[in-house]
Amino acid sequence: MRTSRLYPLLALILLCLALLPFGVGGYILGLLTVGYYYGVIAMAWDLLFGFAGEVNFGPSFLVGVGAYTAALLNHYQHWPIWACLIAGSLAAMVGGMVLAVPALKLKGPYFGLITLVAVLLLQNMLVLFSGVTGGEIGLDVPDVLTISDNGNYWYALGFMTISGAILFGLSRSPTGLILQASGQDAIEASALGFNVAKHKMVAFAVSAIFSGLAGAMLIFYLATVSVGTVVDLTIGAQVIIAAVMGGRRTILGAALGSVLLIIGNELLRPIGQLATFFVSATALVMILFFPGGFLGRLLRPEGRE
Amino acid sequence: MQAIQILIDGFAISSLYAIGAIGFTLMFGVSGVLNLSHGAIMVVSAVAAWAVAGALPVGPFGGALAGVVTGVVFAYATYLLVVRPIQTSRTIPGEEKEIFVLTGTLIWGIMLAEAVAYFFTNNPKTVLPLISGVVMIFGERTPSNKIMTAVIAWAVIGLLWLLVNRTKAGKTLMAAAINPRALTLLGYELSHIYLLVWGIYGVLVGLAGVLLGAFLGVSSDNVGTLTASAFSIVVLGGLGSVSGSLIAAYVVGYLETFTAYLIAPSIRTVPVLLLLVAVVYIRPQGLMGRR
Numbered sequence: 001m002r003t004s005r006l007y008p009l010l011a012l013i014l015l016c017l018a019l020l021p022f023g024v025g026g027y028i029l030g031l032l033t034v035g036y037y038y039g040v041i042a043m044a045w046d047l048l049f050g051f052a053g054e055v056n057f058g059p060s061f062l063v064g065v066g067a068y069t070a071a072l073l074n075h076y077q078h079w080p081i082w083a084c085l086i087a088g089s090l091a092a093m094v095g096g097m098v099l100a101v102p103a104l105k106l107k108g109p110y111f112g113l114i115t116l117v118a119v120l121l122l123q124n125m126l127v128l129f130s131g132v133t134g135g136e137i138g139l140d141v142p143d144v145l146t147i148s149d150n151g152n153y154w155y156a157l158g159f160m161t162i163s164g165a166i167l168f169g170l171s172r173s174p175t176g177l178i179l180q181a182s183g184q185d186a187i188e189a190s191a192l193g194f195n196v197a198k199h200k201m202v203a204f205a206v207s208a209i210f211s212g213l214a215g216a217m218l219i220f221y222l223a224t225v226s227v228g229t230v231v232d233l234t235i236g237a238q239v240i241i242a243a244v245m246g247g248r249r250t251i252l253g254a255a256l257g258s259v260l261l262i263i264g265n266e267l268l269r270p271i272g273q274l275a276t277f278f279v280s281a282t283a284l285v286m287i288l289f290f291p292g293g294f295l296g297r298l299l300r301p302e303g304r305e
Numbered sequence: 306m307q308a309i310q311i312l313i314d315g316f317a318i319s320s321l322y323a324i325g326a327i328g329f330t331l332m333f334g335v336s337g338v339l340n341l342s343h344g345a346i347m348v349v350s351a352v353a354a355w356a357v358a359g360a361l362p363v364g365p366f367g368g369a370l371a372g373v374v375t376g377v378v379f380a381y382a383t384y385l386l387v388v389r390p391i392q393t394s395r396t397i398p399g400e401e402k403e404i405f406v407l408t409g410t411l412i413w414g415i416m417l418a419e420a421v422a423y424f425f426t427n428n429p430k431t432v433l434p435l436i437s438g439v440v441m442i443f444g445e446r447t448p449s450n451k452i453m454t455a456v457i458a459w460a461v462i463g464l465l466w467l468l469v470n471r472t473k474a475g476k477t478l479m480a481a482a483i484n485p486r487a488l489t490l491l492g493y494e495l496s497h498i499y500l501l502v503w504g505i506y507g508v509l510v511g512l513a514g515v516l517l518g519a520f521l522g523v524s525s526d527n528v529g530t531l532t533a534s535a536f537s538i539v540v541l542g543g544l545g546s547v548s549g550s551l552i553a554a555y556v557v558g559y560l561e562t563f564t565a566y567l568i569a570p571s572i573r574t575v576p577v578l579l580l581l582v583a584v585v586y587i588r589p590q591g592l593m594g595r596r
Contacts, residue, residue: 049404055404055407102585102586105586105589106585106589110540110544110585110589112407113536113537113540113581113585114582114585116533116536117533117537117578117581117582120530120533120574120578121575121578121579121582124572124574124575124578127571128571128572128575184400233529233533234415234529237411237412237415240408240411241408241412244408272423273419273422273423274419274420274423276415276419277416277419277420277423280412280413280415280416280419281416283412284387284409284412284413284416287405287408287409287412288387288390288391288394288409290396291394291396291397291401291405292396
């Protein structure tokens with residue numbers, strides 16, 4: 001689809017979503033609010049995977065660093081929310097840089113393992129120092145963004161829209177193209193005179209800032225932070241499923257995938273524990289038969305598969 | 306004597322880690338697949354052994370056999386339902402097949418774990434020990450089953466060595482690991498070799514699951530940790546190197562046991578993770594890696 005036809009459609013969808021609070025109840029709004037925050041995390045993951053070609057098995061490492069930094073500062077130091085959000089994003093950026101160093105040296109499975117280990121180490125540390133962090137039970141966050149369902153919904157939607165615009169814009173910019181080239185063939189990209197390392201560092205930094213900020217915003221919505229909600233490996237797996245289902249290398253598909261994943265889980269709630277099973281099975285069938293994802297055909301630059 | 310306890314426990318747990326990790330590394334070496342549903346298949350096998358031994362009058366050995374058979378069945382299911390469709394797909398670009406196999410097996414592992422949790426709950430299951438009773442080793446009361454675990458693991462490693470080094474099928478496997486293209490030129494069907502390696506993998510992973518179930522107990526919540534620990538051992542030893550995995554399994558097993566006994570059981574995996582990070586930074590090819 002041509003970009004010129006895409007923008008009016010996107011604006012229409014966003015308008016409908018913005019008017020949703022006047023039509024549906026607080027419960028559905030709550031679900032979508034969480035879905036939007038995960039949408040940002042999935043888009044940030046897609047920038048790293050789809051464009052920079054780095055397989056990050058631990059998106060929840062960056063999310064967890066951002067969320068816990070914000071939560072600890074708010075809980076113990078009583079920093080105002082805006083300061084906590086900035087601190088959380090910066091901490092996640094530092095985390096992203098820590099991951100970027102091995103990513104530039106290692107490839108494929110080895111880097112994937114490092115990201116997996118990063119999540120497990122963070123999880124172990126949080127449980128080990130549970131006196132400070134609340135461990136598996138969690139830590140309460142005194143401040144919240146707002147107590148109104150509608151307000152929270154609009155915060156999340158606005159956050160997703162702005163992040164989506166920045167990430168999508170970045171992916172379509174010259175920087176995004178160089179990034180894509182570095183991800184697909186690093187040697188050729190550097191032979192053409194592009195600084196692969198610098199571009200990948202930028203991708204890591206941007207991805208980490210948005211993941212950390214989304215994590216920090218999420219905990220100011222949930223008013224609590226725990227290992228199970230922001231760090232656990234299954235959270236990371238959900239993010240990856242969402243991004244691949246929505247269509248890798250499209251950015252916007254990742255947000256769509258996250259919202260659909262949350263809705264899918266909710267629709268299947270009546271069958272209880274098996275809901276995750278069926279959602280995963282759908283994701284598996286999807287990647288086997290439609291590897292491009294929902295938006296693969298629609299949004300891929302130059303319409304390539 | 307704590308030292309002897311650590312020696313015995315560490316040896317048993319390391320032998321058990323070794324067979325799971327050897328299966329994982331053999332699979333990568335021969336067919337280039339990293340199977341992220343590894344832990345899930347271990348848990349499914351252990352739960353099958355537990356369920357069969359509990360429901361039918363077959364005794365612990367019958368249960369263990371059922372567990373190993375389940376391991377083979379699910380290894381083939383993983384290959385035929387997930388890995389092969391991706392490898393033969395025309396719509397997935399070649400350079401992205403590796404990441405699709407990783408994602409596909411990751412999702413498949415989640416499905417298996419959820420199914421186990423649904424049908425058998427996520428309570429830890431302890432598989433009946435193969436033999437009961439205790440023996441005295443240097444004045445330490447040791448459950449015979451711990452010794453049995455190590456003996457079985459080493460018997461299997463020995464059999465695998467014979468298979469790979471002394472039989473034609475085994476030599477073909479090694480050839481496929483070294484140069485698959487040359488092997489196809491010699492008229493061998495690669496898909497037959499892949500079927501063979503998935504079968505061997507199924508036996509190893511099923512057995513590792515059953516033994517772990519009898520040793521520590523397993524639950525569907527362990528799936529991620531089990532996959533990560535097999536992955537860590539294999540990377541520590543060097544991807545694709547069987548002898549490296551064997552050594553790494555002992556390093557990891559003993560390091561975990563030392564930490565659990567001398568510092569605190571709650572951080573038993575932390576030193577291993579730190580060691581792994583250090584090894585990957587300093588020597589990315591692992592202890593015995595080829596590349």
